[in-house]
Amino acid sequence: MSILENLNPQQQEAVQCTEGPLLILAGAGSGKTRVLTHRIAYLIYEKKVYPGNILAITFTNKAAQEMQERLEKLVGSAAERLWVATFHSTCLRILRWEIKELGYTSDFVIYDEQDQQTLLKSILKEMNLDENKYTPRSISARISGYKNELKTPDAALREIGNSYYDHQVINIYEEYQKRLKKNNALDFDDLIMLTVKLFKEKPEVLAEYQERFKYILVDEYQDTNTAQYMLINLLAAKHKNLCVVGDDDQSIYQWRGADIRNILSFEEDYPEAKVIKLEQNYRSTKNILGAANEVVKNNTRRKAKTLWTEKEGGDKIHYYTAQDEVDEALFIVRTVRQIREEENKDYKDFAVLCRTTGQFRAIEESLIRANIPYRVFGGTKFYDRKEIKDILAYLRVIANPFDEVSLKRIINTPKRGIGETSWDKLVKYANTNGKTIYDCMAEPEAAGIGAKTAAAVKAFRKQMEGFKELSNSNITFLTTKILEDTGYRQELELEKTIEAETRLENLQEFLTVTKRYDAESQGGDLAAFLAEISLMTDIDNYDSDEDAMVIMTMHGAKGLEFPVVFITGMEENLFPHSRSIASNDPEEIEEERRLCYVALTRAKEKAFLTRAWRRSIFGRDSFNKESRFIGEIPEKYLENPLKREKAAFSGSLLSGAPSSVSRASSSCSFYVGDKVTHVKWGQGVVVSVKGTGEDAEISVAFPDQGIKKLIAKYAPLKKVTN
């Protein structure tokens, strides 16, 4: 049986145990993707399961893509019939078929974060709410939280107290939801929530999909939220052939609503469940794995397990304290060059992991200067660029004229003399007369718009109607026509700036995307194209054969592995992040620690931890202590422990500084982590120090007051000595 070759006994068992619920607790690097793919191959070849009856759900596009590729190698063309997809794209596909049951039409558009905010802002404006008090950002986070828990506005209302603010949030949520529906739009969370709603309200539809997906596999189960959990369990309820794979130590999305209980209580949900543990790590050397294990041991809430490896010790973990972020980047450049020379490695064998995307820039700059090829994942995405969003907005309105967010975006882009005031008039008129904005644009005078602007509005609408006629032709043609006829391209060409040039290039790049789509699907389903695009990330265009270094966030790196890994920014307030420190919630620090575990276990042969003594954040210098996670790695795994800073907080700032930097005031110094008392606000913790000496700006987290910024020489602060 070739499928079982090269698998260890536990892996073999996991592959063969195909019937009934199965929980695979798979430590980092224990070959879980291998198990999943081989299990699918086993189902197809040994159990003669039709590939179309298998659903494999992953968390990210990247993971789905990788699994699909591996399956193609394993089962050949049968892989085409399999459903290998993320939660979101699975739901998208289902909803494209079934959403009419819920009163939407199948040409719905998907709103991204930015679109949501635009809609929320316009709602706040209409409700006369202060944008500073009800920030779109926090409101959308709240709404997302409710949706992840499958809570409708009504349900949310039932469980809150009598806080006025909370009630308003729910009012906004309710209005937001109404507007989405009116616009025939869904946000990311709706994709999941509405699919669950569909299944709950239409048992006959659910039954159909239960029958279709006789075997379900879910990767990264520890990262599922309530809505996703419900979705899976509904789908699996009939056949109960549910195989979930996860690792509680790698749960790093609780901030996004992931509920670790989903994996911890699987055995209660399915008492007949079989549990298999995979504890042998095939990825990392002993030193790397040992260090990672020791770090994560500091967490309290975890299933006990110990990963082990047969690999040799290998290098100890390297540790470098840089002067600043530029020096940190240069260290990476030097090291990459050296290792490439000595060990004949490719650029693609190296990865730089950062806690935040803001750290990317300094690293990128150094790599460019050093002529080292690299690819960035995360950060500003291709589809988030202004020019791409603009052209997409045109296409979206053509596919779905109810989409007010996109309509607003393009009605005066390029400039047509239709300003904010006219737009507001249209919206108001449409809302009071129960019409759609797009319809009102046929008779703008009725909305009280002056003759000149009215003519512009009508001309614009007429042009859009003309585009609509072409909506069934191929998308490349339509896109080109829009760019020409609206003068969008011309406007950029006339600008003759570098930025305009880049935008034109990006539009050209967009046309290669449409061409590919046109070639693959004969004859344009515009709505399908748009929906697909909205779930895409840059990763989908990633050519894994290209020899380039990788820069990404630690979150983005989950599930991947590299021979050499740089983990940067090992500083308090960056990693663990200041927000997790300030929250005073130990659980948040534990999540950061798991992230550290994930980051370390990406490395196969060498891991470099770096930190900067001084780092420019938002244009200001900040000085942070070494990350606590460094101290959690036992000396025996670290290469040069002597260079480590003393853990003590007592010395001056200089204690951790490289010798060439020698300016710092010793008077009235506060350090991150210091406990202080404030005359008015009581006890707090210093979460950041910017600048030095008496002018230093100190941020202090007070339990009840939040974070306050204070200037050292004025602040009535006293250190609390333990």
Added chain:
DNA sequence: AAAACGCCGGTTTTT
């Protein structure tokens, strides 16, 4: 209506 300027304000991680 649009450009130009200056001011806070806010900044984690992703589908």
Added chain:
DNA sequence: CCGGCGTTTT
């Protein structure tokens, strides 16, 4: 260091 936003100017 950006970018978004409100104010002022053209």
